[in-house]
Amino acid sequence: MKAAAPVCQTARVKRLEQCSLDEMKALIATAETPLVFGGLCSHWPLVQAGLRSSKQAMTYLAQFYQGMPVTAYHVAPEHDGRVFYNETLDGFNYQAGKLDLRHLLERLQAEAEADKPAGIYMGSTEIQRCLPGLGIDNSLDLAPIAPLINIWLGNPSRIAAHLDLPHNLACNAVGKRTFTLFPPEQVGNLYIGPMAFAPGGQDISLVDPDKPDLERFPRFAMAMEAALTAELEAGDVLFIPSMWWHHVRASADFNVLITHWWRDTPDYLGRPNNALLHAILSLRSLPKAQRQAWKAMFDHYIFDHDPEALAHIPEAAQGMLTTPLDESNARKLRADLTNKLKR
Incomplete structure (x- = not known):
């Protein structure tokens, strides 16, 4: 069998340092491509706790928890954190269920000690319902925009390239994340899987950007030529315009992302x-x-x-x-x- 093609070098998302919140809002109002705002949320208490230790970040989060079960995913160690389909694309490679967040955090601490950890992942969860009060000091004030604010957390994970209808300001609060982003017009080169049956309910690319099989997916080489990469440290913020495909890799033992989604048009449309x-x-x-x-x-x-x-x-x-x-x-x-x- 032919070996997977090596990952090609992609261009970096433009990175802006020392931007104020108002400057950031002015820039994204007309931006049509992704932007990274270095350290924009580095002052958040959650970011500061995570810089001290993963355990302190978990303890900080737990104080806001009111007992609402969260949806969590368990990915067997052999999948290296990749949340994906099974081999026949009629099921998934993970188990999902409702879990107490405190139990989830305990599982993450246990997996951090394992030689080959299982993937433990909590996807998009509305912050005000799950952790009421957390957003007061750990979110961006985008007024007059009133975004939907969600939290994502887990250990090392790889989320297949997908798109979101809203714009997104993704705040990397704890750990490290790498985003590989593809312009909307690359959809034909991403080999999208079954519609309406996908992990998380979002159509995804079947190609693994870390190990692309260009024999099976030859047009993906053109997608990678158009791709942009963003390496996010704790405190960095990434603007993802509507409809940009993005693959997300979290690499630390504990990672937390807080996203802000909003649309340009009213709901009645x-x-x-x-x-x-x-x-x-x-x-x-x-x-x-x-x-x-x-x-x-x-x-x-x-x-x-x-x-x-x-x-x-x-x-x-x-x-x-x-x-x-x-x-x-x-x-x-x-x-x-x-x-x-x-x-």
Whole structure:
């Protein structure tokens, strides 16, 4: 069998030092590529506790815990922390279950003593529900944006490349993390696995960037040429724009990440991935000529949309074509679409 291809060197995400919070907010307002803000959250009490020791970071976190069970993953030692599918892609390579956070932290301390530790991982968990009060001194004030703030923790882990709809400010509070990021247009070179059946519920790349098999996944070489890498120490913050694919490797015995997610559009406009699912239902099986005709329609009304192109329609008569779509017209459109999907 041909050996896996070596990992190529990728460009680094631009790193900015000594930025204030206001300077960071101004920069990400228009940023279209990832940015690292060195040490931006290094003053957090959680970061400072982790710099002293993993045990002190765990003790600091535990004081906020109110007993809500958390979802935790156990990855057998032979998988080296990779949270992934089984070999036939009809199941996963980990066990998941609800656990008391204090028990989870005890397990992490025990695994740190093992020669070949099992992977112990808690994925995206809303901070206010799990650890109320932690975010007061350990989150970013993004006002007027009100982000969803989540916490992730565990020992060494590897999370397959996936994307998120919201923008993300990922704060590396404890330990070390390496992000490998791919622009949205690289989706065709990432070999995405089954939709709607993936670890964590997010579609993922089937390629392991640490050991890419270019015989099986040849186009991944082009993805790596376009990739960016960010090495995060405790206190560093990474801005991930919406829809950028990212593989995440945590390398310390104890790692904590706090993320801030937000969207550019109001909730009443719905989730764009629902439109993708509807398109798969109604367009994907059409003959190629018809798909191309619908592509022209989508380009005209959606992707290349220019408000000036509607100048021939009186503004009061534009209805669902109004830009930006207001809540009243959005609700009418949603109701009409819901009724049509029932037929």
